[in-house]
Amino acid sequence: MSGYHVAVVGATGAVGRTMLRVLEEREFPVASLRVSATARSAGRVVTFRGEPYTVEETGPATFEGVQLALFAGGDGASARFGRSAAKSGTVVIDNSSTFRMEPDVPLVIPEVNGHALRAHRNLIANPNCSTITMLMALAPLHRAVPVRRVVACTYQSVSGGGQENIDALLEQTEKLLAHRDLLLGRPEADQVEAVTGTPLPLAFNLLPQWRWMPGGVTEEEHKIVHETQKILEAPVPVSVTTVRVPVVVSHLIALHVEFSGPLPVERARALLGAAPGVELVDDPERGLYPTPLYAAGRDACLVGRLRPDPTVPHGLQLVVAADNLRKGAATNAVQIAEALVRDRLLSPAPR
Amino acid sequence: MSGYHVAVVGATGAVGRTMLRVLEEREFPVASLRVSATARSAGRVVTFRGEPYTVEETGPATFEGVQLALFAGGDGASARFGRSAAKSGTVVIDNSSTFRMEPDVPLVIPEVNGHALRAHRNLIANPNCSTITMLMALAPLHRAVPVRRVVACTYQSVSGGGQENIDALLEQTEKLLAHRDLLLGRPEADQVEAVTGTPLPLAFNLLPQWRWMPGGVTEEEHKIVHETQKILEAPVPVSVTTVRVPVVVSHLIALHVEFSGPLPVERARALLGAAPGVELVDDPERGLYPTPLYAAGRDACLVGRLRPDPTVPHGLQLVVAADNLRKGAATNAVQIAEALVRDRLLSPAPR
Numbered sequence: 001m002s003g004y005h006v007a008v009v010g011a012t013g014a015v016g017r018t019m020l021r022v023l024e025e026r027e028f029p030v031a032s033l034r035v036s037a038t039a040r041s042a043g044r045v046v047t048f049r050g051e052p053y054t055v056e057e058t059g060p061a062t063f064e065g066v067q068l069a070l071f072a073g074g075d076g077a078s079a080r081f082g083r084s085a086a087k088s089g090t091v092v093i094d095n096s097s098t099f100r101m102e103p104d105v106p107l108v109i110p111e112v113n114g115h116a117l118r119a120h121r122n123l124i125a126n127p128n129c130s131t132i133t134m135l136m137a138l139a140p141l142h143r144a145v146p147v148r149r150v151v152a153c154t155y156q157s158v159s160g161g162g163q164e165n166i167d168a169l170l171e172q173t174e175k176l177l178a179h180r181d182l183l184l185g186r187p188e189a190d191q192v193e194a195v196t197g198t199p200l201p202l203a204f205n206l207l208p209q210w211r212w213m214p215g216g217v218t219e220e221e222h223k224i225v226h227e228t229q230k231i232l233e234a235p236v237p238v239s240v241t242t243v244r245v246p247v248v249v250s251h252l253i254a255l256h257v258e259f260s261g262p263l264p265v266e267r268a269r270a271l272l273g274a275a276p277g278v279e280l281v282d283d284p285e286r287g288l289y290p291t292p293l294y295a296a297g298r299d300a301c302l303v304g305r306l307r308p309d310p311t312v313p314h315g316l317q318l319v320v321a322a323d324n325l326r327k328g329a330a331t332n333a334v335q336i337a338e339a340l341v342r343d344r345l346l347s348p349a350p351r
Numbered sequence: 352m353s354g355y356h357v358a359v360v361g362a363t364g365a366v367g368r369t370m371l372r373v374l375e376e377r378e379f380p381v382a383s384l385r386v387s388a389t390a391r392s393a394g395r396v397v398t399f400r401g402e403p404y405t406v407e408e409t410g411p412a413t414f415e416g417v418q419l420a421l422f423a424g425g426d427g428a429s430a431r432f433g434r435s436a437a438k439s440g441t442v443v444i445d446n447s448s449t450f451r452m453e454p455d456v457p458l459v460i461p462e463v464n465g466h467a468l469r470a471h472r473n474l475i476a477n478p479n480c481s482t483i484t485m486l487m488a489l490a491p492l493h494r495a496v497p498v499r500r501v502v503a504c505t506y507q508s509v510s511g512g513g514q515e516n517i518d519a520l521l522e523q524t525e526k527l528l529a530h531r532d533l534l535l536g537r538p539e540a541d542q543v544e545a546v547t548g549t550p551l552p553l554a555f556n557l558l559p560q561w562r563w564m565p566g567g568v569t570e571e572e573h574k575i576v577h578e579t580q581k582i583l584e585a586p587v588p589v590s591v592t593t594v595r596v597p598v599v600v601s602h603l604i605a606l607h608v609e610f611s612g613p614l615p616v617e618r619a620r621a622l623l624g625a626a627p628g629v630e631l632v633d634d635p636e637r638g639l640y641p642t643p644l645y646a647a648g649r650d651a652c653l654v655g656r657l658r659p660d661p662t663v664p665h666g667l668q669l670v671v672a673a674d675n676l677r678k679g680a681a682t683n684a685v686q687i688a689e690a691l692v693r694d695r696l697l698s699p700a701p702r
Contacts, residue, residue: 149662149663151502151590151607151662153504153592153605155506155557155594155596166535170531170534173524173528174528177521177524177525177528180521183521183599183600183647184517184599184600185647185648186647186648186649187644187645187647187648189645192644199638200638200642201644204597204598204599204643204644205598205642205643205644206506206596206598206603206642206643206672207642208635208640208656208670212635212636215658215659216633216635216656216657216658217658237661237662237663238662239502239607239660239662239663239666239668241504241605241607241656241668241670243506243603243605245506245557245596245597246555246596246597246598247555247556247557247597248534248535248555249534249535252557252594254504254592254594256502256590256592256607282567284559284563284567285563287550287551289559291551291556291557291558292555292556292557293538293543293552293555293556294538294540296534296536296537296538297536297537297538298537305559305567305592306567307566307567307568308566309590311500311502311588311589311590312500312588312590315590317590317592319559319592321557
């Protein structure tokens with residue numbers, strides 16, 4: 001079959017499995033496929049286009065003859081193999097945060113800054129899932145009227161923390177349902193731990209569930225601020241609070257935006273209605289607004305609840321929801337690959 | 352027994368039952384108790400100080416000889432009986448939104464504006480649960496350095512919608528756990544409705560679950576803005592997005608505040624540490640931050656994640672969590688009653 005020799009690293013994780021599904025759905029021209037993961041997952045079998053593929057342990061050999069590698073193995077795999085694979089000629093699209101802020105690595109949302117791909121040097125970074133979700137709504141507006149400041153509060157699903165967090169949420173939920181007294185009472189940390197295995201469960205709870213940066217900022221908040229500025233190529237001030245919520249898939253973000261000039265709601269609606277990858281869902285009284293449940297499994301970012309913010313000049317409020325495993329990760333990576341093919345930025349497959 | 356003749360209206364609901372518990376815990380001087388609700392709940396039995404009380408249907412007779420009535424029966428009961436009970440001499444503390452914005456009705460959080468009780472004319476309103484939660488954190492700071500603008504995003508538990516929403520969340524959660532394919536796939540509204548009974552479930556989802564005001568604002572957002580300005584007696588601009596999250600009890604609010612002058616994090620921490628009713632929970636690296644699970648069943652508002660907001664002059668970010676049935680409703684109402692007793696603003700019980 002004509003096409004490209006492709007590797008998916010971290011193919012057994014929540015994002016890796018979604019990458020295989022999206023490559024298949026979007027009929028990406030895959031001539032051959034190699035799937036890899038850590039030693040722990042080696043030997044497992046995944047399915048692509050109805051055929052079984054055995055997962056190998058990621059190593060230098062994984063990238064031999066491979067033109068395009070999609071990395072979804074987290075910072076570990078990317079730090080270990082990303083640069084060397086790129087150096088030996090494989091174009092790497094990396095979903096980890098390892099290289100995102102490196103000056104020689106384009107950080108790309110195809111609908112927003114696809115032009116940045118032209119300068120790629122075999123290593124391209126996929127932005128953070130919340131950054132992508134926020135900018136899919138913000139960039140079409142920012143291009144029309146520059147953003148002066150944005151306040152963003154995230155409502156992020158547990159799948160952003162990988163399959164183990166999905167499993168943990170569902171398991172903790174079952175256990176707490178069997179101990180409703182804890183949910184309806186005055187739970188103590190040791191009681192909660194005895195039931196769920198942790199004093200800070202994801203189920204029926206809200207957590208700032210990320211590593212901490214100096215100054216009490218979560219790593220996620222830090223990423224959103226800096227990635228936004230790199231992608232928009234402008235020092236847009238972003239004030240953000242990130243919160244993990246007991247939802248399985250899809251992140252929702254509430255945006256309170258201050259523009260540098262007038263942007264009436266109707267014009268914002270028209271701009272978003274015309275923006276590729278965006279679906280306006282904005283008829284609240286009929287129950288039509290972005291929800292994570294209906295963003296899940298879909299590639300579009302759902303945008304709605306557009307309304308003026310009268311507390312600042314040129315203020316606008318809106319919410320956006322997107323599947324963090326798809327547009328927030330796998331779909332965006334595959335769209336980058338498609339753009340590379342379209343713009344002849346990927347070496348053609350050897351015959 | 353010496354004390355006051357008390358009635359609790361809506362005594363079978365989530366807030367009404369919590370009122371009875373809080374009156375008991377805080378040893379409010381109850382000489383006699385009458386409990387009422389709608390006809391549907393009349394005849395049920397509730398317990399107070401170990402004694403059974405039969406619920407009667409709320410009517411004019413409910414208030415005969417009653418000095419203090421706590422209303423938790425929603426807008427219906429309050430609109431029907433609130434004014435008339437007050438007129439006939441009962442002091443009414445009303446948890447509904449019916450009278451909150453009436454000029455002759457004090458809207459009171461005792462720690463914030465207890466002074467407003469002095470002007471009461473037998474009818475006092477308890478603020479909205481999110482308003483109380485936000486202002487418990489904001490008011491001590493605002494008194495030191497006036498707030499110029501606040502952006503608030505809420506993460507509100509389902510019990511704010513009453514016992515029926517608690518039941519709905521737990522039931523929908525059970526049903527969706529038994530149909531995980533919907534959570535992990537690409538659910539369609541009719542499939543979701545077939546499993547949960549509604550196309551917009553609370554479980555594993557996020558909803559703007561309130562009535563809509565003109566302009567696409569939720570009723571909850573409208574209340575928070577206007578109640579805040581009435582309580583602070585200042586036109587503080589509040590930009591707010593309200594979201595219902597799949598948590599049983601306690602609301603969490605992320606605040607992005609702009610002050611009119613310098614307010615370093617350390618000073619804010621000291622002000623909040625000294626504020627009555629506030630508990631600082633702010634050592635993130637040790638897992639100490641406000642979560643709804645540990646706010647539940649407690650009267651204190653948990654405040655944490657204090658950090659500078661470098662995107663505006665004098666910016667501060669923080670989160671606050673409080674039990675919406677307690678400090679957000681029942682505890683605040685009972686504290687108002689306590690303040691009335693302490694300040695001799697409630698007629699003494701007849702001998």
